[in-house]
Amino acid sequence: xxxxxxxxxxxxxxxxxxxxxxxxxxxxxxxxxxxxxxxxxxxxxxxxxxxxxxxxxxxxxxxxxxxxxxxxxxxxxxxxxxxxxxxxxxxxxxxxxxxxxxxxxxxxxxxx
Amino acid sequence: xxxxxxxxxxxxxxxxxxxxxxxxxxxxxxxxxxxxxxxxxxxxxxxxxxxxxxxxxxxxxxxxxxxxxxxxxxxxxxxxxxxxxxxxxxxxxxxxxxxxxxxxxxxxxx
Numbered sequence: 001x002x003x004x005x006x007x008x009x010x011x012x013x014x015x016x017x018x019x020x021x022x023x024x025x026x027x028x029x030x031x032x033x034x035x036x037x038x039x040x041x042x043x044x045x046x047x048x049x050x051x052x053x054x055x056x057x058x059x060x061x062x063x064x065x066x067x068x069x070x071x072x073x074x075x076x077x078x079x080x081x082x083x084x085x086x087x088x089x090x091x092x093x094x095x096x097x098x099x100x101x102x103x104x105x106x107x108x109x110x111x112x
Numbered sequence: 113x114x115x116x117x118x119x120x121x122x123x124x125x126x127x128x129x130x131x132x133x134x135x136x137x138x139x140x141x142x143x144x145x146x147x148x149x150x151x152x153x154x155x156x157x158x159x160x161x162x163x164x165x166x167x168x169x170x171x172x173x174x175x176x177x178x179x180x181x182x183x184x185x186x187x188x189x190x191x192x193x194x195x196x197x198x199x200x201x202x203x204x205x206x207x208x209x210x211x212x213x214x215x216x217x218x219x220x221x222x
Contacts, residue, residue, distance in 0.1 A: 004154075033209065042200055042212030043155070056208045088153060092210075099144045099204050100160050106153040 002027050004093050004104035012110045013081050021076040021107045025093030031055075032074040033101060034066060035090040043090055049074050050096075078109075086111045114139040118201050118213035126221050129191050133216045135201030136183040145177055145184050146210065148200040155200055158186070191220045 005024045013019050025032050031050045035043035045058035049068035068074045072093075078085055088108050092101035116137040125131055137145070144162045148155035159168045164179035172191075177184045188195055198217050202210040 031208075035210075040214070042202070042214050043210075045209035045211065048208045050208075058209060090153075090155070097208060099162075100146065100157055101210055102157060103148070103155045108153075 004091055004102055006089075006091050006104040006107050008107060009105070010108045010110075012112065014112050015081055015083060017081050017111075018077065018079045019081060019109060021078075021089050021091075021109070022073065023076070023091030023093075023104060024073045025091075026102050029093035029095050029102070030072050031094045031096060031098075032068060032072065033092045033094075034074070034076045035092065035103075036060070037088040037090055037106070039087075046076070081111045083111050085109065114203075114205060114211055116201055116203055116211060116213040118199075118216050120216060121214070122217040122219070124219045124221060125191055127192060129220075131188040131191055131195075131218055133186040133188075133199050133201075133218070134183060135186070135213060137201075137203050138182065139203050139205050139211070141206040142179065143204045143206055146202045146204070147175055147184070147186050148202065150198040150200055150215070151196075158199075188218075191218075193220050193222055196220045 033048040034046040037043040047057040052068045063079045088106045090106045091104045094101045119134045147158040159175045161177035167176045175186045198215040200215045202212040
């Protein structure tokens with residue numbers, strides 16, 4: 001049973017650049033959420049996708065956008081990168097509106 | 113504003129000790145409280161609690177929720193070095209997101 005997978009594992013970008021992170025949900029799951037985790041902090045909710053639509057959004061600027069594909073995989077795009085965007089980006093999947101979310105290993109983004 | 117506070121921020125114990133982690137919350141429309149263990153990157157699911165006073169157990173780990181006093185406890189008995197991790201508490205209200213606390217870092221020394 002495949003768990004949540006994310007790519008790439010690590011990424012280094014410079015300020016002003018754009019980045020795309022990818023996530024494949026756990027087998028049988030149709031809902032994907034994205035979280036940003038800064039060092040020493042808990043994950044912060046960015047948004048959730050269900051049926052290829054953004055269902056809910058957290059307090060993140062429009063520079064953060066996403067997409068969900070028909071196979072339920074998802075992308076997170078961040079434009080005009082800032083130093084403060086350096087963090088671990090976690091993807092979590094669930095089935096429908098089930099409470100328990102299962103997390104992937106994350107993508108470590110470093111912005112120089 | 114909804115919030116969840118975990119305490120202590122960190123602790124160091126020796127193998128065999130018992131650890132008690134606290135999670136208090138202030139949230140409107142509470143639906144569930146979840147505990148995760150984060151060792152390197154991926155938080156791994158431990159427990160979900162929705163009903164007050166019912167203990168959930170898995171091996172040496174157990175957790176209980178008090179909806180009247182708005183807190184939850186995670187206990188780890190007979191700790192092992194493999195229990196060293198950050199333990200995250202999160203709640204879900206009637207929307208779809210999980211709101212996390214900052215976590216408690218547990219270090220178990222041999």
